Amino acid sequence: MIQAFKIGRLGVGALLVAGVALGQKPAESKPAASASPAQASPAQQAAKPPAAAPGKNVPAPKIEISAETKDMGTVPKGQVIDTDFIIKNTGGSDLVISDARPSCGCTVSSFDKLIKPGAEGKVHTSVDTKSFSGPISKSVLVVSNDPDRPQMNLFVKAIVKPFVDVAPQQYVRFSVVKGDPASQDVILISEEKGFKPTVAETAQAYVKAEISPAGDKDKIQGRPGDQYKLNISVTPDAPEGLLNAPVRVTTGVAQQPTLEVPVSGIVRPRVSVSPITVNFGNFTAGKDPITRNIVVTNNKPGTPVKVTKAEVSVPGFQTDVVPTQEGVSYTVVVKASDKVKKGAVDGKVTLHTSDKEKAVIEIPLKGEAL
Secondary structure (H helix, E strand, O other): OHHHHHHHHHHHHOOOOOOOOOOOOOOHOOHHHHOHHHHHHHHHHOOOOOOOOOOOOOOOOOOOOOOOOEEEEEEEEEOOOEEEEEEEOOOOOOOOEEEEOOOOOOEEEEOOOEEOOOOEEEEEEEEEEHOOOEEEEEEEEEEEEEOOEEEEEEEEEEEOOOEEEEEOOOOOOEEEEEEEEEEEEEEEEEEOOOOOOEEEEOOOOOOEEEEOOOOOOOOOOOOOEEEEEEEEEOOOOOHHHEOOEEEEEEEOOOOOOOOEEEEEEEEEOOOEEOOOOOOOOOOOOOOOEEEEEEEEEOOOOOOOEEEEEEEEEEEEEEEEEEEEEOOOEEEEEEEEEEOOOEEEEEEEEEEOOOOOOHHHHHHHHEEOOO
8 A cells, every 4th residue: 555655646746747847948949049138148148240430420421513624705905804613522421621822923802611411612712814815724622521522623725815915025123213103105006996095093102104196107017907006104203122013005996905014123223222221140250250241232233322431339349441333332341340349239331422412321230249
């Protein structure tokens, strides 16, 4: 009896264990993909690709211009060529134009600095043709943040036609001594109807201009059309220095109603001195054999001018007047002796000449006696 009871208990236990085993699914039968991140193994987590870093894989800006060259055809001389280049951003981020650099003879009056993706902007250029004739090509360098084309050139081309021409050269240049009158002639030529030039204005009162029909001896041979002589003169009261006084002409020609003739040059003094300041720098009086030279030139050698004397306002300096060409050029030697007191040198060198207008010439004297 007892053995039968034990066997019965063992049988019931075996049946219970088998029932539990049959009621459970094997762990390995679950699909690996169904596991949540929290349940993923360390090996599975290590195998996952890293997340994209912020700012990566952002589409770059892309600059596109339908026409990188604008051919404006034939334009009258003096016309200002205004051109707009349309720029489109076909990229995926903002296009930034940091600069638009024009070449000589071209100006950039404005450009759009920021162009959104898919949007358009422009670069506006201007070319003043008053100084050009014939074929011209002017460029603008556009600098942007497009990684593929950070720099690109835009071109403006044209043929500049002078409906009114200036010959034998298109400018007048003077080199005159103050007090002397000077004049030059140029010829205005045009085949256009209505050509009858008159002086509109001169930039300076000491520059005069007159227009008259060109005589046979003044005409440029072989040039068709009407010709007029433009006489430009500089009056004796013109100030010393550089001359820049263009003359503006009204032409009567519809295609080129005005014309500007550049007038430049220099009005030199009757007597010139170089240098304009005598500078000894730092020196030891009496020990350094230091001298400075002043060159005096008579710019009108037909009338002699002599340097009669030279003196220095600072004690201890000596001068010597050496004629290079009597009545035309002189060298004044200035020397520091051992009697120059230590300290800053701040005085002047005074030259005496035989010229009535510049009888006395004063030149600053600088230095430091150690």
